[in-house]
Amino acid sequence: MYDHMGHQGHHSRLLDTIQNCEATCEHMVTHVACLHDVRQRSRQLLLLRDCADICGLTAKFVARRSPFAQQLAHVCACICEACGKECCRFPDRESQECAQICFHCARECEAFARGR
Secondary structure: OOOHHHHHHHHHHHHHHHHHHHHHHHHHHHHHHOOOOHHHHHHHHHHHHHHHHHHHHHHHHHHOOOOOHHHHHHHHHHHHHHHHHHHHOOOOHHHHHHHHHHHHHHHHHHHHHOOO
16 A cells, blocks of 8 residues: 555556556657558557557546546557557557556556456
């Protein structure tokens, strides 16, 4: 069990993780759109947009301590996981780094959704 300050710190770290994932995916949309193989990356672009959007919404719900925050965090974890798996398919450094950020966010959101 967290004390008040420990819980606040955990809450703040979760928000930072989600917001970092959102920003990373937004950046990646721009990056991928400029690549020579963009036509082969339509699923990656779709999932990057989905991931950025769900992270933005989840961060708002977590920040306001909505009673639906844990449910939304579970959905966020699923989308982050899918986005990470898709990014892993591409060998460029940016996609590989994005995948790791998405996987980290997925783990943190799932832990929050399960009440840990």
